[in-house]
Amino acid sequence: xxxxxxxxxxxxxxxxxxxxxxxxxxxxxxxxxxxxxxxxxxxxxxxxxxxxxxxxxxxxxxxxxxxxxxxxxxxxxxxxxxxxxxxxxxxxxxxxxxxxxxxxxxxxxxxxxxxxxxxxxxxxxxxxxxxxxxxxxxxxxxxxxxxxxxxxxxxxxxxxxxxxxxxxxxxxxxxxxxxxxxxxxxxxxxxxxxxxxxxxxxxxxxxxxxxxxxxxxxxxxxxxxxxxxxxxxxxx
Numbered sequence: 534x535x536x537x538x539x540x541x542x543x544x545x546x547x548x549x550x551x552x553x554x555x556x557x558x559x560x561x562x563x564x565x566x567x568x569x570x571x572x573x574x575x576x577x578x579x580x581x582x583x584x585x586x587x588x589x590x591x592x593x594x595x596x597x598x599x600x601x602x603x604x605x606x607x608x609x610x611x612x613x614x615x616x617x618x619x620x621x622x623x624x625x626x627x628x629x630x631x632x633x634x635x636x637x638x639x640x641x642x643x644x645x646x647x648x649x650x651x652x653x654x655x656x657x658x659x660x661x662x663x664x665x666x667x668x669x670x671x672x673x674x675x676x677x678x679x680x681x682x683x684x685x686x687x688x689x690x691x692x693x694x695x696x697x698x699x700x701x702x703x704x705x706x707x708x709x710x711x712x713x714x715x716x717x718x719x720x721x722x723x724x725x726x727x728x729x730x731x732x733x734x735x736x737x738x739x740x741x742x743x744x745x746x747x748x749x750x751x752x753x754x755x756x757x758x759x760x761x762x763x764x765x766x767x768x769x
Contacts, residue, residue: 535560535690535721536581541590543573543580548577549567551587552745558690562740563722567767573745574725575617579694581723582614583607595689611634613688617695623668627659630667630678632684636741645718647684650760656681659705673704677711683747690721695728697728709735729756729767741766 536558543551546726552571558564566574579585581592583604592600599607608614609750622630631649653660659681662674670678676696685690697705705728716722726732732739739756741749749762756763 534558535562535595536723537591537593538581539593541577541580541587541589541592543576543587545576545585550745551580554580554590554742554747556740556747556750558721558723558738560689561716561719561721562738563716563724563736565642565724565726565729565732565736566740566742567726567732568742569766570727572742574742575694577742578614578694578723578725582612582692584614590611592732608686610689611688611689613683613691615680615683615691615693615696619675621667621670621675621678621682623666625667626664627667627670627678628663631659631681631685634682636686647687647752649685652681652684656711669702673700673708674701676708680708680711682714684720688720690723691715693722693724695725695727697726697731705731706748707758718735729763733757 534557538554538556541551541554554577566577568574576585580587583602587600591598594610596614617736628649631652653663656677662670667675667678669751696708700708709731712722724736725743737752739751739753740747741762743766748766
Protein backbone atom coordinates (compact mmCIF):
# COMPACT_ATOMS: atom_id res chain seq x y z
CA UNK A 534 0.00 0.00 0.00
CA UNK A 535 1.27 3.44 -0.88
CA UNK A 536 -1.26 5.09 1.46
CA UNK A 537 -2.81 3.69 4.62
CA UNK A 538 -5.11 5.85 6.73
CA UNK A 539 -6.39 4.37 9.99
CA UNK A 540 -8.95 5.82 12.43
CA UNK A 541 -8.37 9.43 11.36
CA UNK A 542 -10.25 12.08 13.37
CA UNK A 543 -10.12 15.74 12.29
CA UNK A 544 -11.82 18.83 13.67
CA UNK A 545 -12.57 22.42 12.70
CA UNK A 546 -12.60 24.03 16.11
CA UNK A 547 -15.06 21.98 18.14
CA UNK A 548 -16.73 20.52 15.06
CA UNK A 549 -15.82 16.83 14.76
CA UNK A 550 -15.67 16.51 10.94
CA UNK A 551 -13.84 13.22 10.36
CA UNK A 552 -14.90 10.50 12.77
CA UNK A 553 -12.58 7.56 12.32
CA UNK A 554 -11.74 7.44 8.60
CA UNK A 555 -10.07 4.27 7.31
CA UNK A 556 -8.87 3.94 3.73
CA UNK A 557 -5.94 2.43 1.85
CA UNK A 558 -4.59 2.83 -1.66
CA UNK A 559 -2.22 0.53 -3.54
CA UNK A 560 0.72 1.79 -5.59
CA UNK A 561 -0.45 2.76 -9.08
CA UNK A 562 -4.13 2.52 -8.15
CA UNK A 563 -6.75 5.18 -8.88
CA UNK A 564 -9.43 5.30 -6.20
CA UNK A 565 -12.42 7.60 -5.92
CA UNK A 566 -13.85 9.11 -2.75
CA UNK A 567 -17.57 9.70 -3.23
CA UNK A 568 -20.29 11.33 -1.16
CA UNK A 569 -22.62 14.28 -0.95
CA UNK A 570 -21.43 17.82 -0.20
CA UNK A 571 -20.31 18.50 3.34
CA UNK A 572 -19.60 14.93 4.43
CA UNK A 573 -15.82 15.41 4.84
CA UNK A 574 -14.28 14.43 1.50
CA UNK A 575 -12.16 17.56 1.04
CA UNK A 576 -11.22 17.50 4.72
CA UNK A 577 -9.97 13.95 4.23
CA UNK A 578 -7.57 15.08 1.50
CA UNK A 579 -6.46 18.12 3.50
CA UNK A 580 -5.84 15.95 6.55
CA UNK A 581 -3.69 13.53 4.57
CA UNK A 582 -1.76 16.46 3.10
CA UNK A 583 -1.20 18.07 6.51
CA UNK A 584 -3.29 21.17 5.79
CA UNK A 585 -5.66 20.05 8.53
CA UNK A 586 -4.03 18.39 11.55
CA UNK A 587 -5.85 15.21 12.64
CA UNK A 588 -6.14 14.79 16.41
CA UNK A 589 -6.25 10.99 16.29
CA UNK A 590 -5.30 8.15 13.98
CA UNK A 591 -2.36 7.26 11.75
CA UNK A 592 -1.45 8.22 8.20
CA UNK A 593 1.26 6.16 6.51
CA UNK A 594 2.65 7.06 3.09
CA UNK A 595 5.15 4.67 1.48
CA UNK A 596 5.51 2.87 4.83
CA UNK A 597 6.49 6.11 6.57
CA UNK A 598 4.40 7.94 9.16
CA UNK A 599 3.40 11.41 7.91
CA UNK A 600 0.99 12.20 10.73
CA UNK A 601 1.90 15.63 12.11
CA UNK A 602 4.28 16.52 9.25
CA UNK A 603 4.09 19.91 7.57
CA UNK A 604 2.57 20.02 4.04
CA UNK A 605 5.91 20.88 2.43
CA UNK A 606 7.54 17.89 4.15
CA UNK A 607 4.78 15.60 2.88
CA UNK A 608 5.14 17.01 -0.64
CA UNK A 609 8.89 16.34 -0.57
CA UNK A 610 8.17 12.67 0.17
CA UNK A 611 6.27 12.38 -3.11
CA UNK A 612 2.66 13.28 -2.34
CA UNK A 613 1.00 15.84 -4.63
CA UNK A 614 -2.19 17.81 -3.99
CA UNK A 615 -4.56 19.42 -6.50
CA UNK A 616 -6.93 21.73 -4.60
CA UNK A 617 -10.45 22.45 -5.73
CA UNK A 618 -9.61 26.17 -5.92
CA UNK A 619 -6.85 25.53 -8.56
CA UNK A 620 -4.65 28.42 -7.33
CA UNK A 621 -2.72 29.01 -10.52
CA UNK A 622 -0.70 32.20 -10.94
CA UNK A 623 -2.88 34.24 -13.29
CA UNK A 624 -0.18 36.81 -14.08
CA UNK A 625 2.29 34.10 -15.21
CA UNK A 626 2.27 32.11 -18.42
CA UNK A 627 1.45 28.42 -18.62
CA UNK A 628 5.16 27.70 -19.04
CA UNK A 629 6.09 29.82 -15.99
CA UNK A 630 3.37 28.18 -13.86
CA UNK A 631 4.83 24.79 -14.69
CA UNK A 632 8.35 25.87 -13.75
CA UNK A 633 7.15 26.87 -10.28
CA UNK A 634 6.16 23.27 -9.65
CA UNK A 635 9.58 21.75 -10.41
CA UNK A 636 10.90 19.43 -7.70
CA UNK A 637 13.32 16.54 -7.69
CA UNK A 638 11.61 13.13 -7.76
CA UNK A 639 11.32 11.46 -4.37
CA UNK A 640 11.34 7.92 -5.75
CA UNK A 641 13.78 5.90 -7.79
CA UNK A 642 12.03 6.28 -11.17
CA UNK A 643 14.38 8.97 -12.43
CA UNK A 644 13.81 7.81 -16.00
CA UNK A 645 10.18 8.92 -15.72
CA UNK A 646 10.78 12.43 -14.46
CA UNK A 647 8.11 14.92 -15.45
CA UNK A 648 9.59 17.85 -17.34
CA UNK A 649 7.93 20.74 -19.18
CA UNK A 650 8.67 18.95 -22.45
CA UNK A 651 7.01 15.75 -21.23
CA UNK A 652 3.98 17.72 -20.00
CA UNK A 653 3.56 19.38 -23.40
CA UNK A 654 4.04 16.08 -25.22
CA UNK A 655 1.45 14.37 -23.04
CA UNK A 656 -1.06 17.23 -22.99
CA UNK A 657 -0.93 19.16 -26.30
CA UNK A 658 -3.63 21.62 -25.24
CA UNK A 659 -1.26 23.08 -22.67
CA UNK A 660 1.54 23.33 -25.23
CA UNK A 661 -0.77 25.33 -27.52
CA UNK A 662 -1.19 27.81 -24.67
CA UNK A 663 2.33 27.75 -23.28
CA UNK A 664 2.81 31.53 -23.64
CA UNK A 665 -0.69 32.50 -22.53
CA UNK A 666 -1.20 34.09 -19.12
CA UNK A 667 -2.97 31.85 -16.64
CA UNK A 668 -5.75 34.37 -16.18
CA UNK A 669 -6.75 34.01 -19.82
CA UNK A 670 -7.24 30.24 -19.66
CA UNK A 671 -10.68 28.68 -19.52
CA UNK A 672 -11.78 26.94 -16.32
CA UNK A 673 -10.95 23.53 -17.78
CA UNK A 674 -7.54 24.69 -18.97
CA UNK A 675 -6.78 26.15 -15.55
CA UNK A 676 -7.66 22.80 -13.99
CA UNK A 677 -5.40 20.97 -16.43
CA UNK A 678 -2.59 23.41 -15.64
CA UNK A 679 -3.03 22.86 -11.90
CA UNK A 680 -2.79 19.10 -12.36
CA UNK A 681 0.22 19.45 -14.67
CA UNK A 682 1.99 21.78 -12.22
CA UNK A 683 1.53 19.13 -9.53
CA UNK A 684 3.10 16.56 -11.86
CA UNK A 685 6.18 18.77 -12.13
CA UNK A 686 6.85 17.83 -8.50
CA UNK A 687 7.19 14.18 -9.64
CA UNK A 688 4.72 12.75 -7.11
CA UNK A 689 4.04 9.06 -6.56
CA UNK A 690 0.53 9.78 -5.31
CA UNK A 691 -1.77 12.69 -6.19
CA UNK A 692 -4.77 13.84 -4.16
CA UNK A 693 -7.24 15.51 -6.54
CA UNK A 694 -10.18 17.47 -5.13
CA UNK A 695 -13.30 17.86 -7.34
CA UNK A 696 -11.45 18.40 -10.65
CA UNK A 697 -14.63 18.64 -12.76
CA UNK A 698 -16.60 20.94 -10.45
CA UNK A 699 -18.26 23.72 -12.46
CA UNK A 700 -16.98 22.51 -15.82
CA UNK A 701 -19.06 21.82 -18.92
CA UNK A 702 -19.49 18.09 -19.63
CA UNK A 703 -17.08 17.97 -22.58
CA UNK A 704 -14.43 19.94 -20.68
CA UNK A 705 -14.91 17.74 -17.61
CA UNK A 706 -14.40 14.69 -19.79
CA UNK A 707 -11.10 16.12 -21.05
CA UNK A 708 -9.90 16.67 -17.47
CA UNK A 709 -10.82 13.10 -16.51
CA UNK A 710 -9.02 11.80 -19.61
CA UNK A 711 -5.95 13.69 -18.41
CA UNK A 712 -6.15 11.89 -15.06
CA UNK A 713 -6.50 8.56 -16.88
CA UNK A 714 -3.33 9.35 -18.84
CA UNK A 715 -1.50 10.13 -15.59
CA UNK A 716 -2.78 6.95 -13.95
CA UNK A 717 -1.48 4.91 -16.88
CA UNK A 718 2.06 6.07 -16.04
CA UNK A 719 1.84 4.32 -12.67
CA UNK A 720 1.08 7.31 -10.44
CA UNK A 721 -1.50 6.54 -7.75
CA UNK A 722 -4.47 8.91 -7.57
CA UNK A 723 -7.03 9.51 -4.83
CA UNK A 724 -9.83 11.44 -6.51
CA UNK A 725 -12.75 13.25 -4.91
CA UNK A 726 -15.57 13.33 -7.45
CA UNK A 727 -19.34 13.82 -7.34
CA UNK A 728 -20.12 11.99 -10.59
CA UNK A 729 -19.69 8.31 -9.76
CA UNK A 730 -20.81 7.24 -13.23
CA UNK A 731 -17.88 9.12 -14.79
CA UNK A 732 -15.52 7.81 -12.12
CA UNK A 733 -16.54 4.21 -12.89
CA UNK A 734 -14.73 4.55 -16.22
CA UNK A 735 -11.47 5.49 -14.50
CA UNK A 736 -11.09 4.22 -10.95
CA UNK A 737 -10.38 0.73 -9.66
CA UNK A 738 -11.46 1.33 -6.07
CA UNK A 739 -14.30 3.32 -4.50
CA UNK A 740 -15.02 4.74 -1.05
CA UNK A 741 -18.30 6.35 -0.05
CA UNK A 742 -18.29 8.82 2.80
CA UNK A 743 -21.17 9.98 4.98
CA UNK A 744 -21.01 12.19 8.07
CA UNK A 745 -17.25 11.88 8.38
CA UNK A 746 -17.06 8.08 8.05
CA UNK A 747 -16.40 5.61 5.26
CA UNK A 748 -19.66 3.67 4.82
CA UNK A 749 -18.71 1.66 1.71
CA UNK A 750 -15.58 0.46 -0.03
CA UNK A 751 -15.16 -1.84 -3.00
CA UNK A 752 -14.45 -2.03 -6.70
CA UNK A 753 -16.65 -0.78 -9.53
CA UNK A 754 -18.63 -4.01 -9.74
CA UNK A 755 -19.41 -3.88 -6.03
CA UNK A 756 -20.48 -0.24 -6.33
CA UNK A 757 -22.86 -1.02 -9.19
CA UNK A 758 -24.35 -3.90 -7.24
CA UNK A 759 -24.83 -1.81 -4.08
CA UNK A 760 -28.00 -0.09 -5.28
CA UNK A 761 -29.34 0.67 -1.81
CA UNK A 762 -26.03 2.20 -0.77
CA UNK A 763 -25.94 4.43 -3.86
CA UNK A 764 -29.51 5.56 -3.33
CA UNK A 765 -28.88 6.37 0.31
CA UNK A 766 -25.53 8.13 0.05
CA UNK A 767 -25.07 9.33 -3.55
CA UNK A 768 -28.27 9.78 -5.52
CA UNK A 769 -30.78 12.59 -5.10
